[in-house]
Amino acid sequence: xxxxxxxxxxxxxxxxxxxxxxxxxxxxxxxxxxxxxxxxxxxxxxxxxxxxxxxxxxxxxxxxxxxxxxxxxxxxxxxxxxxxxxxxxxxxxxxxxxxxxxxxxxxxxxxxxxxxxxxxxxxxxxxxxxxxxxxxxxxxxxxxxxxxxxxxxxxxxxxxxxxxxxxxxxxxxxxxxxxxxxxxxxxxxxxxxxxxxxxxxxxxxxxxxxxxxxxxxxxxxxxxxxxxxxxxxxxxxxxxxxxxxxxxxxxxxxxxxxxxxxxxxxxxxxxxxxxxxxxxxxxxxxxxxxxxxxxxxxxxxxxxxxxxxxxxxxxxxxxxx
Amino acid sequence: xxxxxxxxxxxxxxxxxxxxxxxxxxxxxxxxxxxxxxxxxxxxxxxxxxxxxxxxxxxxxxxxxxxxxxxxxxxxxxxxxxxxxxxxxxxxxxxxxxxxxxxxxxxxxxxxxxxxxxxxxxxxxxxxxxxxxxxxxxxxxxxxxxxxxxxxxxxxxxxxxxxxxxxxxxxxxxxxxxxxxxxxxxxxxxxxxxxxxxxxxxxxxxxxxxxxxxxxxxxxxxxxxxxxxxxxxxxxxxxxxxxxxxxxxxxxxxxxxx
Numbered sequence: 001x002x003x004x005x006x007x008x009x010x011x012x013x014x015x016x017x018x019x020x021x022x023x024x025x026x027x028x029x030x031x032x033x034x035x036x037x038x039x040x041x042x043x044x045x046x047x048x049x050x051x052x053x054x055x056x057x058x059x060x061x062x063x064x065x066x067x068x069x070x071x072x073x074x075x076x077x078x079x080x081x082x083x084x085x086x087x088x089x090x091x092x093x094x095x096x097x098x099x100x101x102x103x104x105x106x107x108x109x110x111x112x113x114x115x116x117x118x119x120x121x122x123x124x125x126x127x128x129x130x131x132x133x134x135x136x137x138x139x140x141x142x143x144x145x146x147x148x149x150x151x152x153x154x155x156x157x158x159x160x161x162x163x164x165x166x167x168x169x170x171x172x173x174x175x176x177x178x179x180x181x182x183x184x185x186x187x188x189x190x191x192x193x194x195x196x197x198x199x200x201x202x203x204x205x206x207x208x209x210x211x212x213x214x215x216x217x218x219x220x221x222x223x224x225x226x227x228x229x230x231x232x233x234x235x236x237x238x239x240x241x242x243x244x245x246x247x248x249x250x251x252x253x254x255x256x257x258x259x260x261x262x263x264x265x266x267x268x269x270x271x272x273x274x275x276x277x278x279x280x281x282x283x284x285x286x287x288x289x290x291x292x293x294x295x296x297x298x299x300x301x302x303x304x305x306x307x308x309x310x311x312x313x314x315x316x317x318x319x320x321x
Numbered sequence: 322x323x324x325x326x327x328x329x330x331x332x333x334x335x336x337x338x339x340x341x342x343x344x345x346x347x348x349x350x351x352x353x354x355x356x357x358x359x360x361x362x363x364x365x366x367x368x369x370x371x372x373x374x375x376x377x378x379x380x381x382x383x384x385x386x387x388x389x390x391x392x393x394x395x396x397x398x399x400x401x402x403x404x405x406x407x408x409x410x411x412x413x414x415x416x417x418x419x420x421x422x423x424x425x426x427x428x429x430x431x432x433x434x435x436x437x438x439x440x441x442x443x444x445x446x447x448x449x450x451x452x453x454x455x456x457x458x459x460x461x462x463x464x465x466x467x468x469x470x471x472x473x474x475x476x477x478x479x480x481x482x483x484x485x486x487x488x489x490x491x492x493x494x495x496x497x498x499x500x501x502x503x504x505x506x507x508x509x510x511x512x513x514x515x516x517x518x519x520x521x522x523x524x525x526x527x528x529x530x531x532x533x534x535x536x537x538x539x540x541x542x543x544x545x546x547x548x549x550x551x552x553x554x555x556x557x558x559x560x561x562x563x564x565x566x567x568x569x570x571x572x573x574x575x576x577x578x579x
Contacts, residue, residue: 055422059578080424087422091415093345095353108341108423152419 006069007032008082008160008190009054013063016049016214023049024214027063031190031207033159036182038205039194042310046214047194048088051162054192055085067160081109084158086166090149094138098129098148101137105152123151126181142169150178154185161191167200179204198302210306212313218305226300227274228308234298235281236268245288254280268298338425339433346437359403360445366395367449383460388452389470389546393510393539396481400442401502404485405495407434408573413493421577428570435479435486435566442478446471466548473545476558477538481506483565490572506538509561513537 007030014027024046031037039047052058054065056072056079065072070079092101102123106116124130127147132140137148146169153161166182167175175197182191182204193205201208201222209219218225226232239245246267250258256272271277278297285292350356367388371377375387411417420430456462485502492498511517513534521530534540538561541554 052418055418057418057422057577077424077426080422083422085419085422087415087418089415091419093349093416094414095349096345100348104341104345105423107344108338108425110337110424112337149419 007066008068009162009192010066011050011054011063012066014050014053014060014065015062016046016053016058017061022214024053024211027211027214027216029192029209029216029219031160031192033188033190034186035207036186036191036193036205037207037209038201039192039209039211040196040198040201040306041211045211045310047211048164049214050211051085051164051192051194052087055083055087055162056080057087081156082158082160084153084156084161086150086153086163088164090146090168092137092145092149092152095136097134097136098140098144099133101148102151102155105155109156111156119155119157120151123154126154127151128177143171143174146170147174147178159189161185161189163191163193165194165196167195167197175200176203198306201302208302210309212310213317215313217309217313222302223299225302225305229300229302229304230270231268231298231304232300233274233276233278234268234270235278236266236296236298237281237285237292238264238266238294239285239290239292240265242267242285242288242290245285245290248288249281249284252277252280252284266294338423339429342420342425342430342433343437346434347440350437350441355406356403356441359399359441360448363395363399363445364448367391368452370395371452383456383462385452385456385462385467385470386546388449389474392474393477393542396478397503397506397510400478400481401485401499401506403442404438404482405489405498405502407438407486408490408569409492409495409498412490413495421573427573428566431486431566431569431573435483435562438482438486439475439479442482443475446475446478463548466546469548469550470546472550473542473554476545476555476562477542480509480538480558480561480565483562483569484509487565487569487572490569490576509536509538511537511539513540 009029009031011027011029014024014029015022016024027046027050029037029050039050041047049058053060054067054072056076059073067079068082070082072079093104096104099120102120103116106112106120111119124133127150129144129147129151132144132148137145140148146166150163150166153163163182167178170178179200182193185191186206193200195201205222207219207221208225210217210225218228246258246260249255249269254272254275254277256270258267258269260267269277269281282295285295370391371385371388375390377387380387408417411420421427453467456467457464481502484505485498488501488505489495489498491501508517514537518530518534521527521533541557544551544554
């Protein structure tokens with residue numbers, strides 16, 4: 001029980017330095033069972049480097065990474081047994097057939113005989129690999145290849161998982177399947193997922209960390225991050241002939257500003273100091289007898305926070321330079 | 322679980338990881354054309370060289386000297402060709418990351434790859450048995466010498482293989498790996514030959530020349546092929562293999578730091 005409550009993936013001041021360039025610096029992460037952490041950041045932010053260090057592929061220049069209580073440098077074999085890892089680009093041995101590749105992964109993981117066969121069957125079913133089992137991997141589509149490598153990462157039913165862009169190259173249906181798979185596994189596992197698709201965060205993750213220029217910029221639950229967005233508690237609506245209403249809304253003391261999207265005509269009312277303006281907006285629209293087609297209280301947009309955080313990081317780097 | 326039991330499980334697990342990689346590599350040789358090409362070309366040219374260049378019949382002697390005499394030169398080209406993909410391909414395709422994040426130690430991966438390739442070459446060598454049958458049919462050769470020559474040939478192939486595998490880890494390009502391995506193997510093969518010795522002697526470094534001469538693969542192979550399984554010669558090959566495999570592990574490990 002004690003073990004379950006502790007973080008299963010943890011990094012302490014993890015850093016990777018190439019010459020004078022810090023690819024990753026002072027990274028502190030804690031992922032407990034039940035948590036799915038989305039690692040976000042622009043290309044080159046250090047996401048893959050961080051994941052490679054936790055997986056034991058790259059040796060950290062500073063700090064340490066621990067998987068299920070095992071230091072990845074001092075106790076690499078135990079740490080790797082506890083971890084399932086999907087590397088960037090989902091590499092696999094192209095000359096092997098899918099079944100052969102999974103057999104190989106199972107054997108190396110010590111899953112032999114009936115146990116191994118059962119685990120392989122389970123993964124083949126969950127990732128829908130039956131149609132291609134006998135096919136060589138190099139002849140498969142990108143989506144299949146990714147799922148084959150994903151199957152390899154899940155074979156040994158690891159308590160900790162690191163997935164570098166698990167849905168890259170998958171079609172929307174397959175993405176949904178993988179999201180469901182991740183949610184299903186999350187209950188008693190610690191999972192880190194890197195992604196560029198922000199919709200994936202809501203679909204599969206419950207925590208978010210944004211890195212930029214090798215440093216962790218923000219970390220928290222999805223709701224906490226959305227609060228940082230200027231859209232948090234904003235009200236948006238679509239209504240024809242609402243120009244007057246918008247003008248009146250802008251004059252309200254609770255309202256900071258009103259923006260109208262020139263493309264779809266959607267108006268967004270931003271609150272002053274994050275206040276609750278929903279009743280104000282509804283009341284005013286009713287008074288003005290505006291025929292509202294659609295009305296929504298915004299939770300905050302992750303995309304907005306992402307831009308905010310990475311822009312700030314960029315400015316910071318420029319100033320430092 | 323008691324500590325002793327967990328250590329035992331650990332050992333078993335490690336053995337399985339080693340065997341897993343070994344089997345995958347062996348399987349790879351059976352399904353890829355390059356490996357079959359190696360076997361076919363090795364067998365064909367070993368035969369052709371023996372009968373044409375080696376003048377097997379004309380010599381009128383019941384031994385396999387004309388057969389084994391060309392092995393170093395066959396290996397010089399074929400072993401680097403067989404080994405060039407060992408690490409270069411893993412690096413190019415990104416599977417190195419997969420392999421090194423599995424619960425396996427780098428030395429196990431290096432040794433498993435080496436052993437698989439060595440066994441494959443050994444298989445090709447075994448398939449030259451018709452040569453042995455022929456010479457026994459035609460006369461009464463000294464089968465002890467032939468056995469020693471086979472062992473020497475196998476050891477020499479191992480040395481070439483260890484050199485080639487180690488150099489393959491330096492690059493993503495199989496072509497570069499091949500050329501590097503060919504060059505280094507050539508140097509080791511001819512270390513005692515005037516081709517290498519004379520420039521060194523001209524530079525006045527007879528010590529270096531002597532040291533290098535003692536590293537000559539060819540000299541040690543020929544010593545064994547004469548039928549004398551001298552401890553020094555066998556140790557030379559074993560040490561060469563161990564040295565290059567160790568270097569391989571160290572380079573592989575250093576890459577993770579970089």
